[in-house]
Amino acid sequence: MPNFDVQLEGTTVAQWTDPAWAPPGDEPVRPSRLNPRHGTTHMRHTARSGDILKLRAVVSGVVSPPDTALGGELFSVWLVQGPVEMLPTEEAPGRSSLQILRPVSPGHYVIGMGRRNGGAVLVPFDIF
Numbered sequence: 001m002p003n004f005d006v007q008l009e010g011t012t013v014a015q016w017t018d019p020a021w022a023p024p025g026d027e028p029v030r031p032s033r034l035n036p037r038h039g040t041t042h043m044r045h046t047a048r049s050g051d052i053l054k055l056r057a058v059v060s061g062v063v064s065p066p067d068t069a070l071g072g073e074l075f076s077v078w079l080v081q082g083p084v085e086m087l088p089t090e091e092a093p094g095r096s097s098l099q100i101l102r103p104v105s106p107g108h109y110v111i112g113m114g115r116r117n118g119g120a121v122l123v124p125f126d127i128f
Helices: none
Strands: 005-009 012-015 043-047 053-059 075-081 089-092 095-101 107-115 119-127
Touching: 005 119, 053 107, 075 095, 095 107
Parallel strands: 043 119
Antiparallel strands: 005 053, 012 043, 053 095, 075 107, 089 095, 107 119
8 A cells, every 4th residue: 555645737637438339340349448336437637749747746745745855765657558668757856756747649558656665556647
């Protein structure tokens, strides 16, 4: 269990719809990838190619604390899933808890953010 949370800035939160479908002449119908739960609206983060996104770790209620406040347990990020092999990130000097991304390839991404002895959080988003 992580001992921090992550905020994602620079995206729009939109309802995710994924209806069942079939290409013309194709059978059977392909089911929706959503797992319906009564009263639940599925949401997702979206952004445009080239937009600047910021991942901000929240530790004990402090957003993007400086590295000097992390007791040596600095943050790192990695690409879990995406249309590219690597997603370049830019770290704010002295703040591993703030990572700046600028994805340019459209697709579905999952970014991991974690730290030693602190667990990890996976952050999904879509780029159009």
